[in-house]
Amino acid sequence: MENVLRPLIVIGSSVALTLAIGWATDRLLGKADERDRDTPLWGLLRRGRIPYQLVLCAALLRGSYDQAKLLEQHQAGIGRALTLVLIGSAAWLVIRIAGAVVETSYSRYARVHRDAARVRRVRTQVELIMRVVSAIVIVVAIASMLLTFPAMRAAGASLLASAGILGIVAGVAAQSTLSNMFAGLQIAFGDMVRIGDTVVVDGEWGTVEEITLTFLTVRTWDERRITMPVSYFTSNPFENWSRGTPQMTGIVYWHLDHSAPIEAMREKLRDILRQSPAWDGRAHGLQVTDSTPNTIQVRALMTAKDADDIWTVRVTVREEMITWLCAEHPYALPRVNTAEAVPAPHSPRVPSQDGFRRRAYETPGTGKG
Numbered sequence: 001m002e003n004v005l006r007p008l009i010v011i012g013s014s015v016a017l018t019l020a021i022g023w024a025t026d027r028l029l030g031k032a033d034e035r036d037r038d039t040p041l042w043g044l045l046r047r048g049r050i051p052y053q054l055v056l057c058a059a060l061l062r063g064s065y066d067q068a069k070l071l072e073q074h075q076a077g078i079g080r081a082l083t084l085v086l087i088g089s090a091a092w093l094v095i096r097i098a099g100a101v102v103e104t105s106y107s108r109y110a111r112v113h114r115d116a117a118r119v120r121r122v123r124t125q126v127e128l129i130m131r132v133v134s135a136i137v138i139v140v141a142i143a144s145m146l147l148t149f150p151a152m153r154a155a156g157a158s159l160l161a162s163a164g165i166l167g168i169v170a171g172v173a174a175q176s177t178l179s180n181m182f183a184g185l186q187i188a189f190g191d192m193v194r195i196g197d198t199v200v201v202d203g204e205w206g207t208v209e210e211i212t213l214t215f216l217t218v219r220t221w222d223e224r225r226i227t228m229p230v231s232y233f234t235s236n237p238f239e240n241w242s243r244g245t246p247q248m249t250g251i252v253y254w255h256l257d258h259s260a261p262i263e264a265m266r267e268k269l270r271d272i273l274r275q276s277p278a279w280d281g282r283a284h285g286l287q288v289t290d291s292t293p294n295t296i297q298v299r300a301l302m303t304a305k306d307a308d309d310i311w312t313v314r315v316t317v318r319e320e321m322i323t324w325l326c327a328e329h330p331y332a333l334p335r336v337n338t339a340e341a342v343p344a345p346h347s348p349r350v351p352s353q354d355g356f357r358r359r360a361y362e363t364p365g366t367g368k369g
């Protein structure tokens with residue numbers, strides 16, 4: 001009877017104590033979260049409930065399993081398995097705690113600072129730092145697991161002690177991967193591009209949606225995702241419309257007839273911009289920028305507070321100006337002037353070699369002009 005009750009008491013007590021401590025901790029964090037709504041730390045820490053309970057349960061079972069007298073012939077293997085679970089769950093818990101602290105710090109920073117560009121820069125740095133911390137914790141956890149095996153203890157020690165040699169070998173074998181990782185760190189701390197920036201890459205206009213240590217994702221205006229290695233942004237030129245101030249200047253071109261009412265178009269442009277909420281009111285203008293034998297090129301200039309608004313202003317001005325010209329000044333639209341030549345009396349029209357028609361006169365009876 002003792003052989004049955006002892007394992008049940010030891011294992012049941014460990015599980016029950018784990019659940020009780022986990023429930024009590026969760027309740028304390030919940031009350032702290034309700035009391036301090038401005039700090040998301042307590043609510044984020046509650047996400048680590050599962051790894052926290054695994055750590056407690058593995059630690060309690062590892063310390064009390066000898067008293068259970070269960071499967072004594074496999075006691076060493078069970079103890080090592082519990083140690084592995086303890087190390088893995090501890091690494092999981094550390095990552096969750098670090099993520100909660102970093103996210104809380106970023107939230108406080110975002111509330112205090114109103115500069116959107118600076119907030120996006122900090123967000124990019126925070127996410128990349130979190131990825132680096134997670135990678136370090138995972139590597140240390142794996143090395144610690146290897147050290148628990150006598151046969152792998154030398155390998156685990158070598159993994160920690162010969163990091164320089166492994167780094168050289170990895171650098172030779174994975175130059176592309178490492179270059180992307182260093183490029184990711186350079187982007188994060190060099191403030192080249194940030195999450196939320198509007199960029200033009202390889203002829204595609206979009207918004208930076210995600211930045212990792214190895215790749216960057218750009219969401220285009222038509223909701224496609226372009227994934228590129230981060231090393232591309234450190235070795236190739238690209239347009240960042242959000243760097244510095246997000247204010248932008250846009251232009252619209254029309255090709256019109258020489259008789260187009262330029263002064264009336266200036267007044268109409270002013271009226272269109274005043275009715276457009278996307279125009280920021282900084283500047284506008286309309287000029288004739290080029291002339292050809294058939295048309296003139298008219299350029300309208302307008303400003304907006306960011307890339308999205310400048311797009312809205314440009315398409316609005318282009319559409320409403322064309323509609324107004326068609327309705328009020330149709331003569332201003334480009335056209336090709338054509339007229340049929342009037343032949344001389346009793347003289348047929350003979351086509352010339354260059355495609356135009358000319359007048360021909362022939363002397364009756366001779367066939368000569």
